Amino acid sequence: MIIPARGRSIISVYSVSDSYDSHRIRFLLKTKNISSVDIIEVDPLDPPEDLIHINPYHTTPTVVDRDLALYGTTIITEYLDERYPHPPLMPPDPVTRAKLRLYTYRIEKDWLSYIPVLENGTPDEKNTAIEELTAKLNGAVDLFSETKFFLSSDMTLVDTCLAPFLWRLEHYGFDWEELPKPIRQYAHMIFRKESFKQSVSEQEREMRFDF
Incomplete structure (x- = not known):
């Protein structure tokens, strides 16, 4: 497959400006301080021809790095962490690394799975989702208290997964206070990071007005 060339950028990222998954990749790129990036804003209802050509699902985010096209948010995050190893966002120890990957999987299954309902559900469905997810977050509070970052003294891929989600909670109708x-202290600490601020699109900035 021939990947369409887009100027001199090493990495092209097909992104939706208010999408959680796209924000997750943008935050990771800023955390890695990868400057040679071309962010290509996509209308999910009318994907461009080059995205259709390289991704059979036409989904975002899609990342093109030279002659490699990747889709699937978790696949992209792990590739970028290995392709650009500084700063490392996963520990060298395979056991600890596996545990953090397992937590990422559980976050995706137990928390992020509510995003479609929170964004597109009926009012009753959204209220039910908020109640259920609030209970789950309350039950996980100790995980945010043990270390500076999520179960780690250093920032990891789990944090790049969590922060864009927490940024959206007020927008989804949660009572932040x-x-x-x-959880709020952890989120504020991440939100104040310059890399996170730079990752927020104009549309996402409107989701919160306190940062």
């Missing part, structure tokens, strides 16, 4: 204090 009712969330456990350790």
